[in-house]
Amino acid sequence: MNISKFVTPEIIFGRDALSQIGESAARLGASKVFVVSDAGVIAAGWIEPALNYLRAAGLDTEVFSQLTTNPKDHEVSAGVEKYLAAGCDAIVAVGGGSPTDVAKAIALLVTNGGSLRDYEGINRIVRPLPPMVIAPTTAGAGSEVSQFAIIVDTERRLKMSIISKSLIPDIAIVDPELLRTKDAGLAAATGMDALTHAIESFVSLAATPLTDMHALKAIELTARSLLRAVQDRNDMEANTDMALASMIAGIAFSNAILGATHAMTHQVDGLIDKHHGETNAAILPHVMAFNLSACPDKFRRIALAMGASVDALSTERAASKAIDMVKELIGAIGLAKGLAQIGLSSQDIPQLSRNAVKDACLVTNPRSAVVADIEALFRQAL
Numbered sequence: 001m002n003i004s005k006f007v008t009p010e011i012i013f014g015r016d017a018l019s020q021i022g023e024s025a026a027r028l029g030a031s032k033v034f035v036v037s038d039a040g041v042i043a044a045g046w047i048e049p050a051l052n053y054l055r056a057a058g059l060d061t062e063v064f065s066q067l068t069t070n071p072k073d074h075e076v077s078a079g080v081e082k083y084l085a086a087g088c089d090a091i092v093a094v095g096g097g098s099p100t101d102v103a104k105a106i107a108l109l110v111t112n113g114g115s116l117r118d119y120e121g122i123n124r125i126v127r128p129l130p131p132m133v134i135a136p137t138t139a140g141a142g143s144e145v146s147q148f149a150i151i152v153d154t155e156r157r158l159k160m161s162i163i164s165k166s167l168i169p170d171i172a173i174v175d176p177e178l179l180r181t182k183d184a185g186l187a188a189a190t191g192m193d194a195l196t197h198a199i200e201s202f203v204s205l206a207a208t209p210l211t212d213m214h215a216l217k218a219i220e221l222t223a224r225s226l227l228r229a230v231q232d233r234n235d236m237e238a239n240t241d242m243a244l245a246s247m248i249a250g251i252a253f254s255n256a257i258l259g260a261t262h263a264m265t266h267q268v269d270g271l272i273d274k275h276h277g278e279t280n281a282a283i284l285p286h287v288m289a290f291n292l293s294a295c296p297d298k299f300r301r302i303a304l305a306m307g308a309s310v311d312a313l314s315t316e317r318a319a320s321k322a323i324d325m326v327k328e329l330i331g332a333i334g335l336a337k338g339l340a341q342i343g344l345s346s347q348d349i350p351q352l353s354r355n356a357v358k359d360a361c362l363v364t365n366p367r368s369a370v371v372a373d374i375e376a377l378f379r380q381a382l
């Protein structure tokens with residue numbers, strides 16, 4: 001029997017879970033907390049209650065919010081300087097995947113030193129990080145439970161994947177109430193990211209029974225509730241489903257890694273500042289079609305999890321139904337766009353393809369892919 005490892009943080013889940021943020025940071029030994037967020041989250045009104053809970057727990061705070069979507073290496077450097085100058089000893093993020101990944105990258109550099117490139121790839125962090133508490137305000141990235149931090153290297157214009165157990169936050173506070181304030185477009189894009197995490201980790205070469213159960217449940221919840229969450233931002237049943245889906249898809253991919261879709265989107269996102277979920281939507285169906293022959297039964301189970309009746313179908317027919325259903329969902333939530341519409345030029349494809357085959361996420365793709373395969377997939381997705 002193969003041996004597998006499975007890691008998750010402590011998870012506090014449910015409506016009003018944000019109220020636990022102060023007590024959570026305090027019991028990790030924090031005294032001055034570096035709070036990472038962004039302008040959108042601050043405007044949505046979530047930073048004030050978080051700061052109040054932290055202060056009520058007797059903690060000092062320092063807020064850092066100078067960051068963008070697809071967060072950049074220089075934004076992390078600015079955060080590191082501010083953290084050290086303020087004498088902080090713990091990190092809290094209140095925000096989506098971008099503030100969370102910036103918080104993780106700052107935590108990494110303040111105790112390990114050097115530059116982010118020193119840690120690109122798998123298991124290169126040696127010293128412990130400061131205590132980390134993450135409260136996501138979007139349902140998609142799953143970064144609150146994952147061992148990933150994805151940061152844009154602005155010189156090379158690509159996303160670096162830093163993967164290490166050290167990047168798993170100590171406590172994830174997942175409060176579906178926080179999802180109310182994101183707009184429909186962001187709900188669609190982030191939800192698509194969650195679905196991509198679930199599908200890629202389910203068919204990953206590193207999948208285990210422990211990751212499969214989380215991935216499949218995330219697929220089921222997304223198929224059931226993403227469209228509803230996009231259509232009605234106050235549908236708390238749908239928001240709760242999506243908060244759970246995003247988190248468990250995060251647990252699945254944190255442990256099983258991802259695949260060719262993410263190896264490709266990491267390159268596009270480094271070049272074009274569009275939401276990562278939109279890039280996933282453009283690429284995922286093509287990668288699924290490419291991968292189908294490697295694991296048709298897994299694709300049949302994806303169709304089943306999405307609610308298809310597959311009993312009367314051959315494995316191949318049922319498997320391709322999974323792709324049809326994903327395309328249908330992408331259309332329904334308004335993300336059916338090619339990469340050209342997102343802003344990619346065909347001239348960029350050769351370089352992006354050469355970079356994609358070096359991305360750590362490609363290692364676990366169920367079908368091996370060389371540069372020519374990736375180029376063909378980029379052209380299909382254009």
Ligand SMILES: [Fe+2]
Nearest residue numbers: 141193197276
């Ligand atoms: Fe992602």
